[in-house]
Amino acid sequence: MRLGEFSKDADTPVPPLPDSPNGSPAYSGETRIGNREVMANSRFMQSVLAASDDCIKILSLEGKLLFMSEGGQRVMEVEDFDALRGCPWPDFWAGAGLAEAQASIAAAVAGRSSRFLAAANTAKGTPKFWDVKVSPIFGADGQPETILSVSRDITELKRSEDEQRLLAQELRHRVKNILMLVRVIANQTIRTDVPAETAREKFSARLMALAESQDRLTSTNGARAELHALLDAVSTTHGGGRLHFSGPKLELNSRCTLAMAMALHELATNAMKYGALSNENGHVEVTWRVVEVAEKGSQFHFTWTEDGGPPVQQPSSTGFGSRLIEKALAGYFLGAARIDYRPGGLFFELEAPMDALTREDT
Amino acid sequence: MPETKKILVLEDDGLLAMDMEDFLIDEGYAVLGPFSTITRALEALDKSEVDFAIVDLNLNGMFSFPVIDALQARGIPLIVCSGYAELPEIKARLSGLPLLPKPWNAARLSSLIESVFV
Numbered sequence: 001m002r003l004g005e006f007s008k009d010a011d012t013p014v015p016p017l018p019d020s021p022n023g024s025p026a027y028s029g030e031t032r033i034g035n036r037e038v039m040a041n042s043r044f045m046q047s048v049l050a051a052s053d054d055c056i057k058i059l060s061l062e063g064k065l066l067f068m069s070e071g072g073q074r075v076m077e078v079e080d081f082d083a084l085r086g087c088p089w090p091d092f093w094a095g096a097g098l099a100e101a102q103a104s105i106a107a108a109v110a111g112r113s114s115r116f117l118a119a120a121n122t123a124k125g126t127p128k129f130w131d132v133k134v135s136p137i138f139g140a141d142g143q144p145e146t147i148l149s150v151s152r153d154i155t156e157l158k159r160s161e162d163e164q165r166l167l168a169q170e171l172r173h174r175v176k177n178i179l180m181l182v183r184v185i186a187n188q189t190i191r192t193d194v195p196a197e198t199a200r201e202k203f204s205a206r207l208m209a210l211a212e213s214q215d216r217l218t219s220t221n222g223a224r225a226e227l228h229a230l231l232d233a234v235s236t237t238h239g240g241g242r243l244h245f246s247g248p249k250l251e252l253n254s255r256c257t258l259a260m261a262m263a264l265h266e267l268a269t270n271a272m273k274y275g276a277l278s279n280e281n282g283h284v285e286v287t288w289r290v291v292e293v294a295e296k297g298s299q300f301h302f303t304w305t306e307d308g309g310p311p312v313q314q315p316s317s318t319g320f321g322s323r324l325i326e327k328a329l330a331g332y333f334l335g336a337a338r339i340d341y342r343p344g345g346l347f348f349e350l351e352a353p354m355d356a357l358t359r360e361d362t
Numbered sequence: 363m364p365e366t367k368k369i370l371v372l373e374d375d376g377l378l379a380m381d382m383e384d385f386l387i388d389e390g391y392a393v394l395g396p397f398s399t400i401t402r403a404l405e406a407l408d409k410s411e412v413d414f415a416i417v418d419l420n421l422n423g424m425f426s427f428p429v430i431d432a433l434q435a436r437g438i439p440l441i442v443c444s445g446y447a448e449l450p451e452i453k454a455r456l457s458g459l460p461l462l463p464k465p466w467n468a469a470r471l472s473s474l475i476e477s478v479f480v
Contacts (some may be wrong), residue, residue, distance in 0.1 A: 103476075178464070179465075180377070180378065180465050181377060183376045183381070183465070184380065184381045185379070187381055187384060188380070188381075188384070259376075323380055324376075324377070324380070326381060327376045327379070327381055328375075328376030328377045328379075329376070330376065330377075331374065331375065331376030331379070331398055332376055334369075335423075
């Protein structure tokens with residue numbers, strides 16, 4: 001509204017802004033325009049300053065606060081500017097910001113503009129991140145007279161940038177882990193004593209299990225999975241309705257998710273080939289629980305019990321599956337894993353500190 | 363037939379350990395371990411004779427310097443395997459030990475073994 005009034009009334013050019021680049025005296029036009037225009041001009045400037053969410057300040061050449069815009073007092077959470085008037089502006093900064101603020105004042109005194117990004121708290125102690133531009137305001141003699149400092153609150157922008165960076169880092173980490181796992185699977189599956197066709201099928205099935213586990217990743221950053229979801233995947237692809245599971249709702253970190261998904265794939269594949277899922281009547285019961293153990297804290301206890309399959313024989317050599325389960329899985333869960341080839345059905349158990357399941361890797 | 367050389371392996375990542383163990387066995391070495399903790403590796407070092415060692419620098423956030431020092435005190439040649447090897451302050455503490463960056467590749471490890479151990 002006021003802007004409209006102003007434009008209608010003003011038939012003289014707008015006086016140069018305080019930081020006009022040619023350094024011309026700031027208000028030299030005032031004497032040539034009438035009182036009405038001066039009033040309108042001042043009202044206009046005030047409303048512009050009040051509307052801006054930037055914290056606009058005028059400082060003395062010593063860096064003391066002379067003026068702070070209304071909008072600036074809002075974002076800086078200043079209730080009474082009079083209490084701050086005359087305080088050294090650099091005192092609002094700490095660490096790197098303090099040095100930047102001091103340097104920017106020195107630059108303005110020398111007639112140069114500068115800009116920096118730094119963190120500072122508001123008057124009420126709310127941490128914020130600012131984009132700050134500091135410029136000299138020249139007097140009639142062409143020398144810096146006062147200093148203009150405009151700080152823009154970029155806290156939200158900074159936060160989302162930080163979040164993006166973290167996500168990208170996490171993603172790189174996960175991709176690296178997965179590629180490492182693919183290499184191990186390739187090395188373990190493609191071997192001189194295994195026919196190429198068999199190796200190809202096994203390799204492909206293992207990669208599919210890995211891909212399946214990635215589909216089950218939930219949570220906001222996509223790095224965790226529900227144990228239920230992993231078992232649901234195995235039960236759907238391998239179980240034929242004869243793999244049952246029960247246990248409390250539980251989330252695994254990315255490494256444990258990968259290791260668990262691979263282990264479940266190996267167990268289920270083995271059960272379909274030789275174990276309880278290889279005939280018509282066998283079934284697999286999977287249970288897990290969290291128990292409090294003295295001096296150990298919360299412990300995760302997981303069991304895989306096969307029943308009703310053909311008689312079990314201890315394998316003559318240890319394949320990738322059993323090594324993966326007994327060594328790698330146990331290692332990733334920082335616990336102990338054991339496969340027991342009981343005559344009535346294969347039994348597997350894993351015990352690990354709860355801590356290891358949820359902690360994000362370094 | 364030449365005597366089989368025994369290599370101590372310290373690596374906390376179970377899958378990587380498995381991968382390295384298989385690689386070394388295929389190359390004709392015997393493997394002591396793989397161990398996943400400093401304590402286990404030190405115990406094994408007290409009980410058994412080893413010819414060489416391959417040691418992962420970062421074990422779940424703990425640096426394996428106690429094992430590195432113990433190996434050096436016994437004059438056992440070693441390779442340090444690490445993704446952190448690039449950090450200058452860590453590199454300084456390794457004082458010229460041969461480094462195998464992670465993820466390791468077979469050709470690089472082979473040539474390092476040749477140059478360091480043989």
